Amino acid sequence: NMKVVLKHYVSGSPQETDMHLTAGTIKLKVPKDSNSIILKNLYLSCDPYMIFKMMKLERQLTDPYVLGSPITGYGVAKVLDSAHPGFAKDDLVWGITGWEEYSLISDPKNFFKIQHTDVPLSYYAGILGMPGITAYIGFYELCAPKKGDYVFVSAACGAVGQLVGQFAKLHGCHVVGSAGSPEKVGILKNKFGFDEAFNYKDEPDFDATLKRHCPEGIDIYFDNVGGKMLDAVLLNLRPHARIAVCGMISQYNREQPDGVQNLSSMVSKEARMQGYLATNYYHLYPKYLEMILPLIKESKVVYVEDVADGLENAPKALVGIFSGRNIGKQVVAVNCL
Ligand code: NDP
Structure with missing residues (x-):
């Protein structure tokens, strides 16, 4: 063995x-x-x-x-x-x-x-296991999406992010994603149907990047990375924005975390930011399967x-x-x- x-x-x-x-x-x-x-x-x-x-x-x-x-x-x-x-x-x-x-x-x-x-x-x-439920709960339950919302997803080409982006498109949102290579940016736009995508490794000033890709501001931020990207998002929120704090992978290997400076924007924008553990939502797995299996079989969601x-x-x-x-x-x- x-x-x-x-x-x-x-x-x-x-x-x-x-x-x-x-x-x-x-x-x-x-x-x-x-x-x-x-x-x-x-x-x-x-x-x-x-x-x-x-x-x-x-x-x-x-x-x-x-x-x-x-x-x-x-x-x-x-x-x-x-x-x-x-x-x-x-x-x-x-x-x-x-x-x-x-x-x-x-x-x-x-x-x-x-x-x-x-x-x-x-x-x-x-998609049919833990990362799938993570995307489903984080997007539908925590972010309370509405048609026409401006959604930004980080680590968007990964297990969770690719699903959140596609769920948001199916919901009629405008979706922007970030990922770490030109190849991934191409996949976000051409395979997953994101409206806009950028390679964060080529962007020295995330605030300026978000202003360029999300000129209307952000209604929903699905945070997979935390750190400096979260800080820049806080400066670009629309009123009553929602943030799903799914994960902060940019911080996991750091002894000194990148401090988030802009949390007071949560107050002025009356925004909601919520963390969650997918494992506490496994009772909703049958409901998720009911939604996702037809979408996979009809190729409305790709993985x-x-x-x-x-x-x-x-x-x-x-x-x-x-x-x-x-x-x-x-x-x-x-x-x-
Ligand atoms: P992925 O399949 O997306 O793999 C991780 C990706 O993160 C990498 O491919 C890389 O993509 C990106 N990444 C790695 N280091 C950094 C960095 N320093 N800055 C920015 N991006 C980085 O993983 P998952 O989709 O499974 O997980 C995504 C997030 O969701 C993680 O934060 C994870 O901890 C969290 N999570 C939370 C759960 C919960 O219950 N709340 C459950 C499951 C996952 P790139 O090329 O874009 O850099």
Whole structure:
């Protein structure tokens, strides 16, 4: 059973060499008097929150990875054996699994059974999994969108951002996105239908950039990056603007965060800014599936994935999301069906 293990806790940006691939053994039969299941992992998801589990922080928001054990993350898997009444052999599931070929899950209560298999299975690590719900809740529940709203999305070519932009277009909004390469800017405009897009790495003055791309101001900011971009957005809000504080990836590897200076604009614009954790909204997953599956099948929403092949390429894929190497949702294919 090959697995990816964290060698030591990291500070700053994680590197491929912080992890290594090691062989282990696993019994592919569950203990009879347990509630456990054995999974054959098929796809693993590379998610930004994993950086916090690779660090040992003073104020730890989430349990750190155990050194020497396989790291964990969202994944799509097939049940090989089950002693749990809710799961049977050959069920397909998604949930938090190990970065290894096979996993023993002693308490599978947080796994979702996959009912629809006429879409790519890897989608359950993205558009039909945690990042999908993140986009859905953040945009529809927190941002209260209205037709004609001016929407700005950062990290717009990633797993969450590409969906928010497309949901906003379907809702009749005017949508601008930022991403970190000319190739991604082209994808935003030509594949996802954003009205405007720019490469933030070419823009020395974000305030001037936003004034150029959003001359009417911003009604909704879907924040994936925080830091200086959030600060510049605060100067470009329209009255009663809403900000979904989804994530702040530009700050995750910094000891000294870029301070946000312009928060008082929230007052003068009577704006609303709200953070949220997608995991607290999983009860709305069936409602989300009802909305998103027809949109995928009718090609009204498209989804771009960046698939790394094999566990041996998993560390490189994971660290790549912190430098923007991924185009679209980064997943790792392990034991493809
Ligand atoms: P992505 O697929 O978008 O991958 C991360 C992307 O972030 C990279 O591709 C890169 O794209 C961009 N990025 C990396 N470093 C920086 C930087 N310093 N400044 C600006 N952009 C950077 O990830 P997700 O779509 O999965 O996640 C997007 C955000 O949503 C993250 O902040 C994440 O933490 C958050 N999130 C929050 C959840 C919640 O429950 N609130 C749940 C899931 C995700 P580029 O080329 O554009 O730089």
